[in-house]
Amino acid sequence: MRPPPAFVPLALVAIAPVALSAQRPDSLAADVRQYVAVDTAVVALTHVLLVDGTGAAPKPDQTIVIRDGRIAEVGPAASVQVPGGARAMDLSGSTVIPGLVGMHDHLFYTAAGGRAVQMSYTGPRLYLGSGVTTIRTTGSRAPYAEINLKDQIDRGLTPGPRIHLTAPYITGPQGGGSMAVLSSPEAARRFVAYWASEGATWIKAYTDIRRAELGAAIAEAHKRGLKVTGHLCSVSFQEAVALGIDNLEHGMLTSSDFDPTKQPDVCPVTLLGRLNQSDPRGDVAQATIRTLVQHRVSMTSTLAVYEPFVAHRPTKDARVLQAMAPEVRASYTRIRDEIDSTGHGPVTQQGLQSAMAFEKAFVEGGGLLAAGVDPTGIGGALAGFGDQRNYELFIEAGFTPAQAVRIMTANGARILGVDNRLGTVERGKLADLVLLHGDLVAEPSVIRNVTLVFKDGVGYDSAKLIGSVQGRVGVN
């Protein structure tokens, strides 16, 4: 990591929390404290329905005791004693899940018409307010804005989730824009070495990367303890696995394994059209899934960013529209209306259902699936809200509530290598918890009813965080 800026008082540096140690309320700045609703050292959440992230069946009437930022006790309300001096909250009728681990949670936002904006203000508030307590940035357009934001959050100066930094995107000579274009393996090694020294823990490869550069980047990353993921196309999933990649983004909709006309190192232009018609349980799908599982390569689901491309889907969540800047809202609504009126979006209903079925088959085949929002596309998947939407889409895909919660929490923590500290509601873990009003098992949309979000045992007021970004998504 970079050293803290010179103007930081030494005392503040001395108490700056080490990554993954609990952040205490007395180290939080006023800008953060204004969003804090619960800051007592010992808190008991009593009589909750618990979906604990391990994949275990939901447990009714549980009590969770938080002490000094960690989960001190969890079990049936009848047997767990509320410690003297604890702030006891009777939460009958509420559900508790672990803090969400957003594995494709960029700190920038892009929408149709070329809009692209770094969301250093709205992003961390939307994520935390929606229950996302850990994010992997999964590709950066403004790396120093993200390095500095992580530093601010870690020091308690800005509210937001824990951040796992990803370097700028790497791609091949056909790519460009804000990405690093790598034209030799040597350039790939140089790139990885530099960003490792700047604090990145992940590298993200994009659609035009070639095998030689991807392989070199992976080897250099592994030498330095970094991991590599990709939104691929020119390199197929199975080729990337052979090169040693750790994680693959988006599932079936970016898997060029399904295109029999594909040339080596070239991204076929026909890919999406083909995927709309491919069989998610056919031979290619099975071979791809088998290869990933055998080599323990995980996959990130981002269903929420694809849904707005599909006609006749519920894509006008009032909360999303209110959070958007007026101009962004107008443009998004116009594009959605066009898709609905023609009945044809870039992704077909069949394509979305195939993507869901492929992810289901991957998990059934023993694959490690995580999830993230990917706040891009035509702009309808917002930070945090889109992570929540993923939960509803997982239920639609046929996962149980316990499976869906595990995908969105413990599995991400495992891929990030922090599962010994967080990702489940278990004794000794950091107290990253989301309180939902209602019964999540009975009604998937309860995932939207976030009331309090605990990070390091500090309870943040979701409504205040979300309220602070109204009309600002697409601005900052």
Ligand SMILES: [Zn+2]
């Ligand atoms: Zn992305």
